[in-house]
Amino acid sequence: MGRPAIKVFSEVEYLALERKSSEKHFFYNGEIYAMAGASYEHNVIEDNLRLSIGNHLKGKSCRSFGCNLRMQVPGHSFYTYPDIMVICGDPVFRTDTFDTVTNPTILVEILSEGTADYDKGLKFDLYRYFQSLQEYVLVDSRKQHVLVYSRNDNGSWTMVEYKEAADRFRLHSIDLELSLADCYTGLNLPAA
Template sequence: MKPYKSTDTKITDISALEPDAIYTYQDYLRWSFEERVELIKGKLFKMSPAPSRKHQEVSRELSLALGNFLKGKTCKVYAAPFDVRFPNTNDQKTYTVVQPDLCVICDHTKLDDAGCNGAPDLIIEILSPSTAAKDLKDKFELYEENGVKEYWVIYPEVAVVETYLLNADGKYSPPVKYVNGQSVNSEVLAGFEVLVSELFVD
């Protein structure tokens, strides 16, 4: 892939972009088309145009549970669309900006008006058929190498939650799976737990 030839012109049509080019966060800021996109190491990924009803319900229940738990605490929870940037350690340019379904940030120095610059403490992705491969591979590797301490992957169609915890070697430990009748516990947010059955409302 080749670097995109940046211009100062606002781009209002996604078809004007070069699918195989490498983009930066500065390019991303000049895009004003309707489609939601993410950049992972400069590569353009389209997001799901409209999450399913189950996806939205899980996001709502988790947002409420996390919001109530974090009242009066230092950490903050944010729901998509909310930009999380991962700067390149070599040249400090940003080639990655993603919009996790939910994320929790405890270090306020990472927060600015544009979103979060650096790794959140906890990221939660709710799988959609069109984004499952990206969440399970590209984002998994991205969050691991950038030091996201805890990563939850939620499968709304089968009511399953998997959690990954970053170990001392900077790698995610094998997933812990939670199903109906169990409570999901967070290691990063000590004391936070939620019943799997409460996330999947009919």
Template sequence: MIASPQYTNPEDYLRLEAESPTKHEYSDGAIYAMAGASDQHVTIALNLATLLRSHIRGTGCRVYIADMKARIEARNRFYYPDVMVTCDPRDPETALYKRFPKLIVEVLSDSTEAFDRGDKFADYQTLESLEEYVLINTRHPRVDCFRRSQSGLWVLQSYTPQSDRVFLESIDFTCSLTMLYEDVVWDEGELGFTQDNIQSP
């Protein structure tokens, strides 16, 4: 994100954002312009959103990608998750943002990884509806899935080519890493999928 000197309230932010050609995230009055995403980032997010849309069709849940905001009222924040799923009947009441997601996915980049793993995750944890927070690596095949336990603790499970299958408990969804990373063009020197580092389906 790129810092902007603008300060405003949530209502003004939503009005300005609806008219802006550039997306901004909102943090307690401060507005931050969002940088563009890489080919890997966009491909992974679209792959997952497509798979999730097929999985939840007819369940009453909705999947959103990139352009829908998540509102974190406890911290006075608005973020744009890369992928978000909500099943709460109250969310259709707000057209510009969703307040009750059960699954949030961020596709990592070099410039945002520390924030996604740190302060942003801390903000997302204040959402009582959130059951899973997922981070997808763009440098090599790896998915880190944080699940909220019954005791309220967040438990990490990681998926790599050795395990192959990714399981999202919040929506009872399973897919292979090969499907998640389909058509991703890895940067030179980065480890993608080879016959040696992935199991057969």
């Protein structure tokens, strides 16, 4: 007995369905996937980072967004909702409906057991196609562990790992320094 046929959707069909849906879905190569709910730890980390980044950006030309703004990798049939996105300058929209952006400067994903491999692998492979992307930050929700990927002038990427509560990391594109303690305030997670 063979595998059942998978329905393949066009980008237009996905966007029409997504605009009517009360739940969020990501889209990749014609397939639609439901996005999982987030843990308490995930929500605390997201809140901590959104407050720190948002407060830092007040009055500046960059703006942070939570997980409700959809983005698309230009030239690829991949649409998703990052946990946190920073856009510097004016947002560039995919269409004139103003609900799908294509020019993130910083993307932050909060890792869970179910998403860690995907966020470090296929998702980052696709995110690197954003010419505007300068930093990709992965924050673990199970232990104190942050990975910061930064784009170099030649287009290559450098990764730096942070594991201690006192460790500080800089988001150069917005000139913001954060500590692991800033990420994990209110949580009692083990060190990596």
